[in-house]
Amino acid sequence: MAVAPIPPLDSPRAVANKSRKSTLLAAIRMALRVEGPAVRRNVQTLNRNRYTATAAIPDYEALKDQARAIKERALAQQDELLATLEASVKRNGGHFYFARTAEDAARYTAEVCKRRGVRRVVKAKSMTSEEIGLNHALEKDGIEIAETDLAEFILQIADEQPSHIVGPALHYSRERITELFKRKFQTDLPLDTGEELTKFAREKLREKFLEADAGISGANFVAADSGTLVLVESEGNIRMTILVPPLHIAITGVEKIIPSREDLGPFIELLGASGTGQPMSSYTSVFSPPLRDAPVIADAAEPEREFHLVIIDNGRSKMRSDPVLQEALYCIRCGACSNCCANFQAVGGHAFGGETYSGGIGGAWEAGTRDISRARFSDLCTGCSRCVSQCPVRIDIPWLNTVLRQRLSRHDSSGASRAMKEALAGVPSADAGASLQKLFFGRYDIAGKWGSRLAWFANGLSRLSLTRSLLENFVGLDHRRSLPAFASPTLVSTAKKWAALRGPARSKTARHRAVLFADIFTNYGSPSRGLATLGVLEAIGVDLVVSEALPDGRAALSQGMIATATKQARRASTKLATYLAEGRDIVVVEPSVLAMFRLDYRHLLEGEDGRKLYESLRGRSFDAAEYVWKCIQEDGLDAGAIFPAARSPRGTRIFYHSHCQQKTIGSAAPTEALLRAVGFDVVTSQVECCGMAGSFGYKKEYYDLSLAVGRDLFGQVQLAEGHGERRVLVATGTSCQEQLHAGMQREIVHPMELLAELVQPVGAAQA
Amino acid sequence: MDLVQQFEDATRDAAATVERIPRATAEIAAAVERFAPGAQRIAVAEPANLPAELFDACRKLPGVFTGRTKKEWAAAEVGITEAFAGVARTGSICVAMDQGDTGYASLLARTHVAVLAAEDIVERPADLFRSDRLHGKGLRANYVFVTGPSATADMGPLVHGVHGPHQLHILILV
Numbered sequence: 001m002a003v004a005p006i007p008p009l010d011s012p013r014a015v016a017n018k019s020r021k022s023t024l025l026a027a028i029r030m031a032l033r034v035e036g037p038a039v040r041r042n043v044q045t046l047n048r049n050r051y052t053a054t055a056a057i058p059d060y061e062a063l064k065d066q067a068r069a070i071k072e073r074a075l076a077q078q079d080e081l082l083a084t085l086e087a088s089v090k091r092n093g094g095h096f097y098f099a100r101t102a103e104d105a106a107r108y109t110a111e112v113c114k115r116r117g118v119r120r121v122v123k124a125k126s127m128t129s130e131e132i133g134l135n136h137a138l139e140k141d142g143i144e145i146a147e148t149d150l151a152e153f154i155l156q157i158a159d160e161q162p163s164h165i166v167g168p169a170l171h172y173s174r175e176r177i178t179e180l181f182k183r184k185f186q187t188d189l190p191l192d193t194g195e196e197l198t199k200f201a202r203e204k205l206r207e208k209f210l211e212a213d214a215g216i217s218g219a220n221f222v223a224a225d226s227g228t229l230v231l232v233e234s235e236g237n238i239r240m241t242i243l244v245p246p247l248h249i250a251i252t253g254v255e256k257i258i259p260s261r262e263d264l265g266p267f268i269e270l271l272g273a274s275g276t277g278q279p280m281s282s283y284t285s286v287f288s289p290p291l292r293d294a295p296v297i298a299d300a301a302e303p304e305r306e307f308h309l310v311i312i313d314n315g316r317s318k319m320r321s322d323p324v325l326q327e328a329l330y331c332i333r334c335g336a337c338s339n340c341c342a343n344f345q346a347v348g349g350h351a352f353g354g355e356t357y358s359g360g361i362g363g364a365w366e367a368g369t370r371d372i373s374r375a376r377f378s379d380l381c382t383g384c385s386r387c388v389s390q391c392p393v394r395i396d397i398p399w400l401n402t403v404l405r406q407r408l409s410r411h412d413s414s415g416a417s418r419a420m421k422e423a424l425a426g427v428p429s430a431d432a433g434a435s436l437q438k439l440f441f442g443r444y445d446i447a448g449k450w451g452s453r454l455a456w457f458a459n460g461l462s463r464l465s466l467t468r469s470l471l472e473n474f475v476g477l478d479h480r481r482s483l484p485a486f487a488s489p490t491l492v493s494t495a496k497k498w499a500a501l502r503g504p505a506r507s508k509t510a511r512h513r514a515v516l517f518a519d520i521f522t523n524y525g526s527p528s529r530g531l532a533t534l535g536v537l538e539a540i541g542v543d544l545v546v547s548e549a550l551p552d553g554r555a556a557l558s559q560g561m562i563a564t565a566t567k568q569a570r571r572a573s574t575k576l577a578t579y580l581a582e583g584r585d586i587v588v589v590e591p592s593v594l595a596m597f598r599l600d601y602r603h604l605l606e607g608e609d610g611r612k613l614y615e616s617l618r619g620r621s622f623d624a625a626e627y628v629w630k631c632i633q634e635d636g637l638d639a640g641a642i643f644p645a646a647r648s649p650r651g652t653r654i655f656y657h658s659h660c661q662q663k664t665i666g667s668a669a670p671t672e673a674l675l676r677a678v679g680f681d682v683v684t685s686q687v688e689c690c691g692m693a694g695s696f697g698y699k700k701e702y703y704d705l706s707l708a709v710g711r712d713l714f715g716q717v718q719l720a721e722g723h724g725e726r727r728v729l730v731a732t733g734t735s736c737q738e739q740l741h742a743g744m745q746r747e748i749v750h751p752m753e754l755l756a757e758l759v760q761p762v763g764a765a766q767a
Numbered sequence: 768m769d770l771v772q773q774f775e776d777a778t779r780d781a782a783a784t785v786e787r788i789p790r791a792t793a794e795i796a797a798a799v800e801r802f803a804p805g806a807q808r809i810a811v812a813e814p815a816n817l818p819a820e821l822f823d824a825c826r827k828l829p830g831v832f833t834g835r836t837k838k839e840w841a842a843a844e845v846g847i848t849e850a851f852a853g854v855a856r857t858g859s860i861c862v863a864m865d866q867g868d869t870g871y872a873s874l875l876a877r878t879h880v881a882v883l884a885a886e887d888i889v890e891r892p893a894d895l896f897r898s899d900r901l902h903g904k905g906l907r908a909n910y911v912f913v914t915g916p917s918a919t920a921d922m923g924p925l926v927h928g929v930h931g932p933h934q935l936h937i938l939i940l941v
Contacts, residue, residue, distance in 0.1 A: 148930070154921065170921075174923025177922055193924075194923045194924040194925070194926045197922040198919060198922050202928075209930070210840075234918045235930050235931065236929055236930035236932075237929070239864070239870075240931075242864075243870050261906050262906065263896075264896045265896040268893060268895075268912075269891065269892050278914070279777065279856065280781075280854075280857040280859050280892060280914040282781075282913070282917055282918050283913060283931065284892075284911065284912040285864060285911045286905075286908075286909070286910055286911070286912070287864050287910070288909060291870070291909055292865070293865035293866060294865035294867070294870050295867070297871065298835070299838075
């Protein structure tokens with residue numbers, strides 16, 4: 001019997017344009033099979049180095065604020081700065097050209113080369129020149145171009161697009177580079193180590209530098225007041241490119257302009273640390289060309305130095321007038337958002353990227369410089385938020401991707417299907433482009449409500465293979481995932497009974513008053529976590545009530561259904577405001593919901609009132625464990641006496657995995673502190689995200705990627721347990737629990753469940 | 768910790784080598800000979816920040832070349848330049864890109880020996896962009912922050928010595 005052949009994998013170039021979803025999926029398959037291991041090793045190294053380097057900057061947060069403020073100022077004054085810059089460049093003796101389009105920039109550059117009789121160009125790494133397709137344009141004129149950055153050298157030989165904005169060839173392992181060089185150069189030279197490969201490339205390129213008629217570079221920053229360029233690198237090829245040939249052409253985007261040379265301070269310190277994780281990259285050039293005081297090395301008559309600055313728009317002014325995409329113009333291209341992204345670590349920028357730009361920020365750039373359909377890969381942004389605190393200019397990248405998702409849904413859907421969804425399902429018209437899959441996950445509150453009312457029926461139904469096959473085919477829910485069961489009774493109904501039994505709350509004497517927010521995930525899916533929280537907070541003397549079950553907007557937001565999320569956020573926050581007015585803090589079980597209150601509501605609650613409400617919600621909402629830890633510290637309680645870990649029926653050895661958004665909003669560290677304080681032996685996971693990321697891992701098309709990400713976490717559990725006894729697996733996030741369960745096939749406990757089991761009867765702690 | 772000590776530690780972390788020597792022309796030349804014994808092709812760039820006499824002994828080292836052909840520069844073994852600033856936190860030095868041959872000598876030679884006065888060490892990179900540090904020189908000059916030898920991780924493991932110098936040796940004049 002014939003076995004169906006495995007379809008050949010696509011080349012990176014063939015999957016660069018992901019305007020069709022099938023191309024995105026082909027790219028993920030290619031990346032997981034071919035590029036994944038090298039990407040993971042290199043990106044995770046950059047990620048670790050960044051944490052070390054930024055921790056060594058004592059005023060890191062203040063520098064980010066300064067950098068952000070400078071970029072905001074620069075964007076607001078862009079037109080004046082452009083005029084100032086032109087005057088500065090001309091005063092220095094250089095030439096200035098503003099290119100509206102990619103074609104304009106390429107044509108001008110080709111003309112300058114032609115006029116100077118340029119035959120050979122050395123080129124430094126420049127994403128902007130990739131964006132405008134410069135090499136192709138110059139080669140048409142018979143000009144030979146040598147890419148001199150070693151990564152770009154590899155890509156030029158292999159004919160591939162960059163896979164990372166800082167390390168464009170980090171998807172290549174040393175072994176694959178050896179194979180590529182041997183094949184392309186037909187050489188018998190030994191090329192089996194990094195040193196040998198570097199030497200080989202260095203010798204090929206040194207000759208090119210000395211013979212080049214022109215050097216073409218980009219720029220990291222351009223100071224308008226002085227015409228100063230900043231270029232950051234580690235190999236020395238940029239220094240060669242800008243110093244050795246007599247003609248230097250720098251091509252860069254208009255967003256790189258900052259007001260003055262004095263503004264460079266914060267950026268100089270942030271770029272190296274955020275990018276490669278070094279205090280400084282080997283070389284940071286700061287200069288105002290042309291370099292009149294550096295005579296050209298020449299065998300014959302010394303040619304005159306000439307400098308051209310080409311500033312390109314190519315869609316940037318449109319981005320600037322877009323209230324959301326505008327944020328992307330602050331980007332300093334450090335790649336931190338790629339490096340801390342769990343999905344990016346697994347596949348790299350040939351899957352999570354377009355023709356030039358990649359990673360979390362890449363979608364906005366591909367949409368801005370090409371069109372919205374090119375941003376389809378931004379669907380790989382799960383909104384885990386890890387990049388939010390890593391971006392040196394504080395761009396809310398998940399928010400950009402949420403907006404792109406909404407726009408893509410509209411772009412993809414027909415008018416008729418939108419009208420039907422509006423009419424039948426009451427979906428706000430701005431969200432009506434959402435696919436059936438997005439509607440299913442985005443309105444999980446509806447499924448939860450009916451699922452728990454009819455739990456016996458719904459849970460039975462969801463186990464039937466027919467149901468799973470229907471869900472997979474129509475909603476795209478992968479059949480290999482087990483579905484979270486609907487709970488009956490819900491948290492809210494049980495809590496009501498509990499309150500009736502307990503009698504009136506002791507609000508007069510309690511030092512802490514709080515409301516437990518009955519989020520839809522806890523209420524309909526996992527009320528035991530909520531009930532455990534009630535028990536734990538009761539044990540430390542918190543006067544607690546439970547809210548009604550309300551969708552907070554997280555599920556809708558994660559599907560790009562912003563209008564739905566806004567409506568839900570307004571309703572939930574108005575309700576919560578009444579509790580705040582009563583002097584109650586807000587306690588939240590599900591981290592992704594707490595992240596809504598602390599991060600995302602700033603986009604959803606509009607106007608002056610909305611802003612005030614967001615500020616008060618942000619300041620007074622807490623993760624359950626974080627709240628326990630706060631109360632214990634404020635009241636000077638002995639945590640170990642109230643929750644003696646030694647009594648745990650599960651043992652004291654635990655493995656704790658914190659949720660991605662929990663890390664970003666700062667509630668992971670207090671949870672770990674609490675677990676240690678009560679006497680647990682805690683090993684923590686060292687991953688950015690488990691890979692499930694809400695609904696992401698349930699989706700049929702992303703199942704393999706989700707598990708590939710999860711394998712890091714599963715491996716860390718195995719490593720922590722070694723040959724010793726097992727550790728209790730503890731996780732705060734619902735979807736993290738699902739993912740850990742899928743990988744380890746073991747029970748996963750919530751921190752509150754763990755503590756609730758230890759609660760001493762009142763009075764026993766003192767005895 | 769004093770700035771010079773902090774600078775030295777950071778420099779070593781960045782894979783450069785460093786030593787303190789007395790401020791005398793013979794001491795500089797002797798340090799070059801110790802670090803690169805028997806070097807055949809040495810480029811000496813004129814200083815602008817330090818007194819020119821400090822480089823007198825270097826100019827007399829055997830192997831110094833003064834020609835300006837591509838071939839001569841392509842084979843340079845040692846380049847001696849001044850650094851007008853050092854940065855304690857990162858171990859960087861600031862070297863002119865132009866200033867005659869300073870840019871070439873610090874880039875094309877296989878070994879770069881940089882001479883830095885101890886009093887020109889500032890605390891952090893951002894200090895170069897302040898008018899009240901180093902008389903505002905960092906706001907005017909064409910220069911490069913050099914932090915260790917040239918390096919790449921593009922070929923797999925980290926390799927020192929790519930297009931720029933393979934070794935960076937810093938002489939601190941005290």
